[in-house]
Amino acid sequence: QNFFNEMLCYFWDGDYVKVVELTKKHKPTGRKRSLEITRTIFEGIASLNLARTTHQESLRKIGEDSLQKMLRWEQISKWNWEAATILIRAELHYFDGDINSAKAAYKAAIASACAHKFRNYEALGRELYGNFCVENGMVKEGKFQHSMALDKYKQWGAMRKVEKVLKPLITTLYSAEPALTQCVHVIE
16 A cells, blocks of 8 residues: 555656656555556556656566556446556657657547546646657647646646646746746636
8 A cells, every 4th residue: 555655646746767666666466456557557657758768678668568458458448548548658659759649649648538537637648748749849739738737737636746746847848938837827
């Protein structure tokens, strides 16, 4: 239980290194299905994010394995797991340099989360898509996605995420852009 709480905190704080370290240290038990699925999602996204910056194939493999597991879970409950599965796929496309497929997958993940009313995955999808956009020169779209993520995290009640991670990110990325920093204050 402590492992799971730590992993949640590290993931939502954006500390993907700690997520990967923790999941390597604590192997799946197979006892609680919903916890194992959440672990798979977070481990996959964290691993692929780190793989992009470190170029470690072992991290890519963890991401691929996570996607394969999620595809099986999605067959059982598309409603519950489609958005998260597509997000992992988007991260894998991004790692592979397939920008068009990554962009389409991020948008599909956001649409799925929105349609199924999963604010947490919609917020996460918008945050990751915003990062993708900024890193690939689509700054205007990135700004829009980050501001939407901020709003969705607030709707979900994830105030720690808003205060500790997203507001500083927005301030850092767009400090020369007064329109977005004003947007942060309007959402409050």
